[in-house]
Amino acid sequence: MIDTRLLSGRDVSQAVYTALHHQIRSLKSKGITPSLAVILVGDDPSSKVYVKSKSRQFEKMGLRSETILLPEATSEAGLISFIEELNQDSTFHGVLVQLPLPRQIRSEKVIRAIAPKKDVDGFHPENLGLLTTGQSCFIPCTPKGILKILSHFNISTKGQHIVVLGRSNIVGRPISILLSSKNNNGNGTVTLCHSGTSDLKTYTRQADILIVALGVPKMITRSFIKKGAVIVDVGIHRLPNNFEKGYEIVGDVDQQSVEGKASAITPVPGGVGLMTIAMLVENTVEAAEIQSH
Numbered sequence: 190m191i192d193t194r195l196l197s198g199r200d201v202s203q204a205v206y207t208a209l210h211h212q213i214r215s216l217k218s219k220g221i222t223p224s225l226a227v228i229l230v231g232d233d234p235s236s237k238v239y240v241k242s243k244s245r246q247f248e249k250m251g252l253r254s255e256t257i258l259l260p261e262a263t264s265e266a267g268l269i270s271f272i273e274e275l276n277q278d279s280t281f282h283g284v285l286v287q288l289p290l291p292r293q294i295r296s297e298k299v300i301r302a303i304a305p306k307k308d309v310d311g312f313h314p315e316n317l318g319l320l321t322t323g324q325s326c327f328i329p330c331t332p333k334g335i336l337k338i339l340s341h342f343n344i345s346t347k348g349q350h351i352v353v354l355g356r357s358n359i360v361g362r363p364i365s366i367l368l369s370s371k372n373n374n375g376n377g378t379v380t381l382c383h384s385g386t387s388d389l390k391t392y393t394r395q396a397d398i399l400i401v402a403l404g405v406p407k408m409i410t411r412s413f414i415k416k417g418a419v420i421v422d423v424g425i426h427r428l429p430n431n432f433e434k435g436y437e438i439v440g441d442v443d444q445q446s447v448e449g450k451a452s453a454i455t456p457v458p459g460g461v462g463l464m465t466i467a468m469l470v471e472n473t474v475e476a477a478e479i480q481s482h
C-alpha cells in the first residue's frame with residue numbers, strides 16, 4: 190500500500206485567485222471591470238448548477254457576470270443573432286454559451302459565432318487551431334486547470350506516458366494536444382483512448398498519468414491502474430443514495446478503489462471542477478486586459 194496524495198483544487202484555485210487580485214485591481218483603476226456574458230438555453234439541471242457556481246465566483250472576485258436565460262425552444266438563428274449583439278457590446282469582454290444546447294441548435298455553428306477574442310472557453314476553431322499549433326490563445330478552462338494542478342504539485346509530464354480517456358472537444362482532445370506539445374507543461378507521450386478503444390485496460394495500466402474524462406460514474410477502478418500512477422478525475426456526477434442529503438457527488442474514478450495504489454489523485458468534489466471555474470475567471474481577466482489596449 191502506498192500513501193495516495195490528494196491533489197486539492199481548492200489550494201490551487203486559491204493561489205490563482207490571489208494572483209489575479211492584483212491584476213483586477215489594476216484594471217479597475219483604469220475603469221475596467223472584467224465582464225462575462227453567460228448564455229444558458231433551456232433548463233438542463235447540471236448546466237444550471239455550473240452557471241450558478243460561475244456567477245458566484247465572479248461576484249466574489251468583484252467582477253461582473255450576467256447570465257442570460259433563453260427558453261428551450263430558442264432557434265439557432267435567434268441564438269446566433271443574440272451572440273452577435275454581445276460581440277459588439279464592448280462592456281462584455283467574454284461571451285460563454287453553456288453546453289449542451291437543445292437538439293435543434295448545432296453547437297458548432299453557435300461556437301463559430303462567438304468573436305474569437307471574447308471566446309473565454311477557447312472552443313472557437315480559431316482558438317483551437319492556435320492551441321494545436323502551439324500559439325498564444327484562450328486555452329479551454331478544464332484542460333488549462335489540469336495543467337495548473339499538475340504544475341502546482343510539481344508533477345512533471347516530460348517523458349511520462351500520459352493516457353487520456355475521452356476525446357471531447359472540451360477536455361480530452363485539447364488536453365491530449367497540450368500534454369504532447371513541446372513546452373514545459375507538455376513533452377509527454379500521449380495515448381488518447383475513447384469509446385471505440387478495445388481493451389481499455391491494456392492502455393490504462395501503462396499510464397504514469399491517467400486523465401479520465403469519460404462521463405461514466407466510478408468506471409475506473411483499481412484493476413485499471415498501474416501502481417504509483419497519478420490520476421486526474423474530470424467527471425462530476427450526482428448519484429442518489431440513502432443518506433441525509435439524498436445524493437453524493439462522484440467522479441469517473443472509484444476513488445476508494447484506487448486508494449493505496451495510485452500515488453496521487455484529484456478529489457471529486459474539490460478537484461478539477463474548482464480549477465475550471467478559476468481558469469474561466471483567469472481567461473476573462475486576460476480578455477479584459479487584451480481588449481483594454
Ligand code: GUN
Pocket residue numbers: 285286287288289310330331359465
Ligand atoms: N459544459 C460542460 N463544460 C463546459 C464548459 O467548460 N464550458 C461551457 N460553455 N459549457 C460546458
